[in-house]
Amino acid sequence: MKKFQRRHPFQVNKELVGIENKYGEIESSLKIESNDVRILALWGMGGIGKTTLAESLYAKHCSQFERHCFLKNVREVSTRCGVDVVRKILFSTLLELGLDAPYVESPIFIRKLAWERSLIVLDDEATTEQAENLYIVNDCLGPGSRVIVTTMQSI
Numbered sequence: 001m002k003k004f005q006r007r008h009p010f011q012v013n014k015e016l017v018g019i020e021n022k023y024g025e026i027e028s029s030l031k032i033e034s035n036d037v038r039i040l041a042l043w044g045m046g047g048i049g050k051t052t053l054a055e056s057l058y059a060k061h062c063s064q065f066e067r068h069c070f071l072k073n074v075r076e077v078s079t080r081c082g083v084d085v086v087r088k089i090l091f092s093t094l095l096e097l098g099l100d101a102p103y104v105e106s107p108i109f110i111r112k113l114a115w116e117r118s119l120i121v122l123d124d125e126a127t128t129e130q131a132e133n134l135y136i137v138n139d140c141l142g143p144g145s146r147v148i149v150t151t152m153q154s155i
Helices: 002-007 020-030 050-064 074-081 083-094 107-114 128-140
Strands: 038-043 067-071 118-125 146-151
Touching: 020 038, 020 050, 038 050, 050 067, 050 118, 050 146, 067 083, 074 083, 074 118, 083 118, 107 128
Parallel strands: 038 146, 067 118, 118 146
Antiparallel strands: none
């Protein structure tokens, strides 16, 4: 059952209207088939569909990655709990560990991530500091990994 859920955990929203062109542009810029690590930022004013685009991309492509994580409301959670908590949630989700697991960012776990493709969506980042603190992950992502960030500010 776990393998099945990993392959098909989400459904692509087939009721998207008016964003097909943008979706196609963004999807092609991800270059899913390439082995380099890519970070894509979707930024603009609130309500224009950044999260909807990110959710659709995630739903369509997460089964092609060994590890995947969609973190919603990064700005709100990091303001309330701190960026370190968000990073721990991110690593715990990617590694399929409980939030109370000790040493989530240990070298053993970091090496494990470095061998596998990961798809990460960081929804609603607010500051460059959040991005920098979470992008420490970039040093441990395996070949072909993708990070999608949605934000209202230019990063």
